[in-house]
Amino acid sequence: MNAWFHSHLxxxxxxxxxxxVQPLATALSIAVxxxxxxxxxxxxxxxxxxxTAAGRLNAEPNVGVFLTLxxxxxxxxxxxxxxRALPNAANVRFIDRTTALADLKRTAGMADLLAGMEGxxxxxxxxxxxxxxxxxxxxxxxxxxxxxxKVEAVSAEFEWARKLSRFARFAExxxxxxxxxxxxxxVFVFGNxxxxxxxxxxxxxxxxxxIGASKRFVSxxxxxxxxxxxxxxxxxxxxxxxxxxxxxxxxxxxxxxxxGAHFDLLTLSFVQAAAVAATGAILxxxxxxxxxxxxxxxx
Amino acid sequence: MIRFSxxxxxxxxxxxxxxxxSFSVEPGEMVAITGHSGxxxxxxxxxxxxxxxxxxxxxxxxxxxxxxxxDPALCVLRRNLGLxxxxxxxxxxxxxxxxVALPLEIAGFPRVEAxxxxxxxxxxxxLLPREKAFPIAxxxxxxxxxxxxxxxxxxxxxxxxxxxxxxxxxEYAKVIMALFQSFNQVGVTVLIATxxxxxxxxxxxxxxxxxxxxLAP
Numbered sequence: 001m002n003a004w005f006h007s008h009l010x011x012x013x014x015x016x017x018x019x020x021v022q023p024l025a026t027a028l029s030i031a032v033x034x035x036x037x038x039x040x041x042x043x044x045x046x047x048x049x050x051x052t053a054a055g056r057l058n059a060e061p062n063v064g065v066f067l068t069l070x071x072x073x074x075x076x077x078x079x080x081x082x083x084r085a086l087p088n089a090a091n092v093r094f095i096d097r098t099t100a101l102a103d104l105k106r107t108a109g110m111a112d113l114l115a116g117m118e119g120x121x122x123x124x125x126x127x128x129x130x131x132x133x134x135x136x137x138x139x140x141x142x143x144x145x146x147x148x149x150k151v152e153a154v155s156a157e158f159e160w161a162r163k164l165s166r167f168a169r170f171a172e173x174x175x176x177x178x179x180x181x182x183x184x185x186x187v188f189v190f191g192n193x194x195x196x197x198x199x200x201x202x203x204x205x206x207x208x209x210x211i212g213a214s215k216r217f218v219s220x221x222x223x224x225x226x227x228x229x230x231x232x233x234x235x236x237x238x239x240x241x242x243x244x245x246x247x248x249x250x251x252x253x254x255x256x257x258x259x260g261a262h263f264d265l266l267t268l269s270f271v272q273a274a275a276v277a278a279t280g281a282i283l284x285x286x287x288x289x290x291x292x293x294x295x296x297x298x299x
Numbered sequence: 300m301i302r303f304s305x306x307x308x309x310x311x312x313x314x315x316x317x318x319x320x321s322f323s324v325e326p327g328e329m330v331a332i333t334g335h336s337g338x339x340x341x342x343x344x345x346x347x348x349x350x351x352x353x354x355x356x357x358x359x360x361x362x363x364x365x366x367x368x369x370d371p372a373l374c375v376l377r378r379n380l381g382l383x384x385x386x387x388x389x390x391x392x393x394x395x396x397x398x399v400a401l402p403l404e405i406a407g408f409p410r411v412e413a414x415x416x417x418x419x420x421x422x423x424x425x426l427l428p429r430e431k432a433f434p435i436a437x438x439x440x441x442x443x444x445x446x447x448x449x450x451x452x453x454x455x456x457x458x459x460x461x462x463x464x465x466x467x468x469x470e471y472a473k474v475i476m477a478l479f480q481s482f483n484q485v486g487v488t489v490l491i492a493t494x495x496x497x498x499x500x501x502x503x504x505x506x507x508x509x510x511x512x513x514l515a516p
Contacts, residue, residue: 007407207388210350211449212378213405214371 011220015228018197018221029193030229034236036186037280040179041241041268047171049266063141064155065126071150076124079148083126088141091129097122123152183283186233190226190287198222198295206299219292223285230284234277242267300326300457300488301347305356308342308512316342318512319356324490326456329483331499332492334509340492341385343509344459347490348380349373360457378406381450381487383460387442389434395421395445396430402453420452424478440471447478457488464498472498480504 019026065083067076076094083092100122130141142156198205205218249265256263268276301324308317316339324330332340345351346358352366359365360376368376390398399420403413421427424444434442443463450458460479464472472495480502483489493499499506508515 004407006409010404010407203388204390204392207390208401208405210348210377210384210388211382211402211405212374212376212380214374217405 007217008220011217012224014221015224018225019228026229029189030233030236033186033189033229033233033280033284034240036182036189037233037237037276038240040175040182041237041276042244043175043178045241045245045267047168047175050171051168052266053263063128063130063138063145064153065128065145065151066153066155067124067150068152069121069123071124073124075150076126079150080126082148083128083145086128086141086144088130088132088137089128090131093127095125095127097124100125183279186230186280186283187287187290190230190284191291193229194222194226194288194291195295197225198292202299205295215296218296219289222292223288226284226286226288226291227281228284230280230282230287231277232280233284234280237280238268238273238276242273300324300328300361301490302359303343303346303356304359306346306353306358307355308339308346308351309354316512317346317353320509320512320514321356322507322514324488326488327483327486329480329489329502329504330491330507331502331504332490332507332509333496333499334494334515336494337511338494338509339512340494340509341461342512344461344490344492347457347459348382349376378402378453379455379457381453381455381458383443383446383450383458383463385461385465387434387446389442389445389449391434394431394433395426395437398434398445399448399452402449406453408453416452416454417448420448423451423481424448439466440474443467443471443475444478447475451482451487455487457490458482460489460491462493462495463491464493464495469498473501476502 065079067079071079073096076096080092080094083089097120101120104122128141128145130138132138138156142154145151145154205213208218245265245267249267252263252265303320303322305319305321306317307315307319309315320339320343332343334340342351346353346365347360349365349368357364357366361379363372363376365373365376390401393401396414396417399417400413403416408416418427418430421430424447426441426444426448429437429441434445437445443466447460447463450460458479463479464475467475476498479489479491483504489504491499491504
């Protein structure tokens with residue numbers, strides 16, 4: 001156990017020593033990989049913020065039923081019963097006009113506008129979640145509800161919400177694909193860096209093997225070197241994204257405040273940052289492992 | 300300790316470097332393998348160290364068939380050997396101390412113990428004052444002694460030396476041979492391949508003559 005620990009400690013020391021010997025080359029390599037990791041990470045944060053912003057809009061695919069201003073609560077209850085009996089209504093939610101007004105007042109910039117109005121301009125309303133979203137079913141539903149007395153308007157135009165949701169999914173997949181491609185590229189970059197390192201130390205490797213060094217002994221410092229570089233590159237990527245988020249966050253907030261709103265940009269949590277750094281280390285280790293295995297097979 | 304049984308080494312181009320040789324070396328023995336260039340001396344040592352494998356027959360070292368050892372077992376075997384290479388195989392980016400320390404690093408010795416052993420080995424070959432020098436700054440004889448120090452620092456049971464006096468003048472050759480004799484006197488089995496029989500003058504050991512891959516009678 002002691003010898004095992006000692007050999008790992010020794011390999012770690014040698015990995016650090018290798019970094020010290022070539023600080024510029026190491027720094028450049030870390031910078032390239034750090035930027036490569038920062039790209040998908042930045043897109044992820046951007047997407048996360050976009051999703052949050054979109055989530056503030058009412059993007060739920062519901063049918064809105066607005067009663068006339070003259071409709072009483074008794075009228076609303078009668079209509080609610082009819083709505084619940086509809087075969088295409090999965091869920092019916094009543095929004096009374098007082099609650100709707102209170103909600104609207106909480107919306108940025110609306111409180112001042114509503115203060116200048118007399119009474120409550122909002123009608124009672126219902127939100128229906130349909131069972132079927134097929135265009136023909138929705139048309140039937142809309143036509144049927146529109147015919148009810150005291151119903152002023154029926155809104156079933158939420159195709160934009162579905163498009164937004166589809167676009168968000170597409171963007172998520174795109175970021176995932178980009179991350180995968182860049183991860184593969186990062187593994188290649190690591191592999192190439194380690195291969196160059198091994199070529200410069202080929203003589204030492206060959207001599208060490210001749211006098212009894214196992215493949216593990218030879219590979220270990222390079223694996224640590226790859227993992228260490230990956231860890232630092234991951235931390236650099238996190239630092240870049242945090243810096244960029246802080247800067248963009250200030251700008252976005254300044255813009256939002258000019259509209260009387262407040263928008264805090266989402267950034268990386270500690271767990272996410274640690275995961276990115278660990279991913280960097282793992283990619284570095286994989287790149288080094290592949291490179292070392294190929295090198296030892298050739299020599 | 301070392302046993303060759305009808306060992307044949309044939310290269311892919313058809314050249315037969317060793318033609319069915321058989322002999323054995325007992326523990327603590329010192330054997331000089333002599334012969335002209337191309338007689339098969341280096342091949343014989345390489346077979347013992349597992350750097351090459353026999354085509355036919357067998358080479359046993361400590362009752363292990365070297366030709367059939369897998370990589371991990373071969374590494375363990377090599378860690379119990381001391382190798383003095385014809386071309387020294389010194390690492391020119393490491394200083395004298397670090398060159399000698401390499402086998403101990405491989406064996407996983409703690410730093411303090413390794414340093415003590417390295418200095419003892421360097422002292423034995425007379426290179427202790429030059430422990431911080433780099434091999435490029437050493438003379439041919441010093442480089443050879445450095446190579447010997449690296450070969451014995453981990454106290455191997457068997458020492459294999461390929462043309463250890465090849466590039467040295469007679470005076471230096473005597474110094475090197477005396478070193479091998481001193482290791483043999485403390486129980487190390489020594490196998491020396493040399494074409495320079497005059498360098499072996501005054502050295503008490505068994506001689507095996509190789510001629511075109513076969514042992515001369």
